[in-house]
Amino acid sequence: MANINKNFLNLKESYLFYEIANRISEHSRSNPDVKVIKLGIGDVTLPLPSVIITELNKAVQDMADVTTFKGYGPEIGHSFLREEIRKEYQNKGIQFDIDEIFISDGINSDIANITDLFSSDNIVLIPDPVYPVYNDSNVMNGRTIKYMDSNESNGFLPIPTNEHADMIYLCSPNNPTGSAYTKEQLRKWVDYALDNNAVILCDSAYSSYISDDSLPHSIFEIEGAKKCAIEFCSFSKSAGFTGLRCGYTIVPKELVIDNVSLNKLWLRRQTTKFNGASYIIQKGAVATFTEEGKKATKEMIDYYMRNAKLITDLLKEKNIYHVGGVNAPYIWLKCPHNMDSWKFFDYLLKEAHVAGTPGSGFGKNGEGYFRLTAFGNSDSVKEAVERLRKVL
Numbered sequence: 238m239a240n241i242n243k244n245f246l247n248l249k250e251s252y253l254f255y256e257i258a259n260r261i262s263e264h265s266r267s268n269p270d271v272k273v274i275k276l277g278i279g280d281v282t283l284p285l286p287s288v289i290i291t292e293l294n295k296a297v298q299d300m301a302d303v304t305t306f307k308g309y310g311p312e313i314g315h316s317f318l319r320e321e322i323r324k325e326y327q328n329k330g331i332q333f334d335i336d337e338i339f340i341s342d343g344i345n346s347d348i349a350n351i352t353d354l355f356s357s358d359n360i361v362l363i364p365d366p367v368y369p370v371y372n373d374s375n376v377m378n379g380r381t382i383k384y385m386d387s388n389e390s391n392g393f394l395p396i397p398t399n400e401h402a403d404m405i406y407l408c409s410p411n412n413p414t415g416s417a418y419t420k421e422q423l424r425k426w427v428d429y430a431l432d433n434n435a436v437i438l439c440d441s442a443y444s445s446y447i448s449d450d451s452l453p454h455s456i457f458e459i460e461g462a463k464k465c466a467i468e469f470c471s472f473s474k475s476a477g478f479t480g481l482r483c484g485y486t487i488v489p490k491e492l493v494i495d496n497v498s499l500n501k502l503w504l505r506r507q508t509t510k511f512n513g514a515s516y517i518i519q520k521g522a523v524a525t526f527t528e529e530g531k532k533a534t535k536e537m538i539d540y541y542m543r544n545a546k547l548i549t550d551l552l553k554e555k556n557i558y559h560v561g562g563v564n565a566p567y568i569w570l571k572c573p574h575n576m577d578s579w580k581f582f583d584y585l586l587k588e589a590h591v592a593g594t595p596g597s598g599f600g601k602n603g604e605g606y607f608r609l610t611a612f613g614n615s616d617s618v619k620e621a622v623e624r625l626r627k628v629l
């Protein structure tokens with residue numbers, strides 16, 4: 238008789254986005270004349286710039302000619318793309334070989350799949366509130382999870398305590414809170430990981446949203462990080478690739494656990510269980526590193542961050558505690574009048590026809606907080622801010 242992996246039974250059902258959609262459609266049914274503005278979107282909305290579309294089209298054409306046709310590519314990515322990524326790090330003063338760079342079809346899968354490399358006995362440390370994949374992928378493997386409080390007292394940037402852990406998830410700039418670690422704070426995590434022989438799994442999906450140049454864009458800006466950290470980077474939010482699917486994971490050769498190189502293990506894992514990201518999409522991704530590509534993707538990020546500023550300006554005007562919105566497209570605010578997250582959701586929907594995301598959906602420390610995102614259309618965001626001004 239086959240048995241299932243019983244760890245799956247320990248996963249909590251996530252009703253968050255289902256419940257949000259339900260409440261919005263109910264509200265729209267009873268208020269057919271109003272347009273609900275959604276500031277809960279965790280996905281990009283702008284179309285891709287022409288510099289990327291052109292490269293994608295060219296790559297499609299490559300498939301039509303016997304001399305340029307591509308079948309399977311290298312499982313860990315085409316070198317034309319890995320070389321550009323290597324140069325990006327080099328420009329920041331960080332040296333990698335291209336075989337420390339692994340291309341994938343987005344990092345959600347990498348973040349979950351990396352757990353294959355670690356013993357199920359490892360203790361995992363995860364911030365609360367959190368992006369759900371860190372938690373759920375470890376629940377599926379039956380690992381013990383400890384949560385670190387991310388709250389107002391630490392500015393939603395938890396720093397290490399004396400408690401031991403083997404695997405630590407960090408996300409900076411953070412989803413859902415929009416907060417971002419300084420170099421000194423990340424330095425504490427690197428020291429902690431080195432002292433504990435632990436590994437840091439660092440999600441840098443939003444690093445291109447950092448506007449404060451004193452903040453680290455990569456954990457590898459911290460000395461010693463190559464001995465204890467893996468970094469996940471994605472084209473999803475930085476270049477609008479959520480639908481195209483492309484990301485990369487850096488596994489340094491210096492990262493050795495139990496006398497085994499994690500770079501070798503990840504290579505073995507990927508070459509067995511993954512057959513590479515699409516050639517066409519990798520061609521689109523490499524266009525983001527050209528001068529024109531950098532300019533076009535920066536314009537998209539600037540557009541979203543102007544939205545973020547409209548929202549944070551309003552919150553300042555209303556004296557509402559918030560973090561984020563400066564180095565990330567997320568704004569994390571404290572619900573006024575001690576409302577709980579869902580009560581505030583209902584209040585905004587009813588009074589302003591604006592929808593966001595209840596913070597309680599991201600963990601216990603999210604209760605009483607609320608996430609707004611900057612990914613909307615700028616006219617809608619302006620209108621939403623006007624509506625919110627009247628009810629906050």
Ligand SMILES: *Cc1c(COP(=O)(O)O)cnc(C)c1O
Binds near residue numbers: 343344471483
């Ligand atoms: C959107 C997002 C990702 C991106 O995942 P992809 O699979 O590359 O699209 C990763 N981490 C966080 C925190 C995100 O919000």
